[in-house]
Amino acid sequence: MSFYSIRPELLFFDAARRGDVATIRQLIDTKIDLNLRDEKGFTPLIVAAYDGHVDATRTLLGAGADVNAQDASGNTALMGVSFKGNTEIAQLLIDQGADLNSQNATKGTALMFATMFGRNQLVKLLLDAGADKSIQDARGLTALDLAKQKGNEEAIQWLGVE
Numbered sequence: 001m002s003f004y005s006i007r008p009e010l011l012f013f014d015a016a017r018r019g020d021v022a023t024i025r026q027l028i029d030t031k032i033d034l035n036l037r038d039e040k041g042f043t044p045l046i047v048a049a050y051d052g053h054v055d056a057t058r059t060l061l062g063a064g065a066d067v068n069a070q071d072a073s074g075n076t077a078l079m080g081v082s083f084k085g086n087t088e089i090a091q092l093l094i095d096q097g098a099d100l101n102s103q104n105a106t107k108g109t110a111l112m113f114a115t116m117f118g119r120n121q122l123v124k125l126l127l128d129a130g131a132d133k134s135i136q137d138a139r140g141l142t143a144l145d146l147a148k149q150k151g152n153e154e155a156i157q158w159l160g161v162e
Contacts, residue, residue, distance in 0.1 A: 009036055016044035016060070019053030024060065034065040041072030049089050050080035057089050067096045074104030082110040082126070085119040090126070100131040107137040115143040115155050123147075123155045133159050 006014075012032055015023035024044070028034070035043050045065040048056035057077075061067060070076055078098040081089045090110075094100070103109055111131040114122035123143075127133065133143050147155035 008032055012036060012044050013038055013042075013047060016047040016053070016056055017051055019048065019051065019056040021055050021059050024056055028059070028063045034060065034063055035069055041070070043069045043071075045069060046071055046075070046077045046080060049077035049086075049093065050084060052084065052086050052089065054088055054092070057092055061092060061096045067093055067098045068102060070102070070104070076102050076110070078102070078110045079104060079108070079113055082113040082119060082122050083117055085114075085117065085122060087121045087125055090122055094125070094129050100126060100129055101135060103135065107135075109135055109137075109143070111135075111143045112137060112146055115146045115152065115159070116150065118150065118152055120152070120154050123158060127158055
């Protein structure tokens, strides 16, 4: 099977899922749209970041992929890594200008996801980077409220500090 026997768009998403930097670079060289969307609105950057592929994420960001692209539910790459807990990728996204306070369709933020899933290193990273802890989700809950619901004492301490 040759490089071009699969539709380039499908190959791009597959390479992002696998963290295949060589294929990603080949496709970038063909001037493929870095912000292509799949049926769920995911971009290759969202996929690579969510799946924990540091080098693929770095490559896509370096080529100019939109760090703040949102999927069909309004989730960004930073929200995805906040759910999964990858601090290295989160730092890459932050360094490239990720919107720390972007909200998805339910008004959730990266800080809320990190808090809900006990990703305390990410909670600290996001707070240190300037995430707004006063934002409320669609239910009127803040990250502190979510930390209290989960009994996450460490996050409660950081989020409760004024």
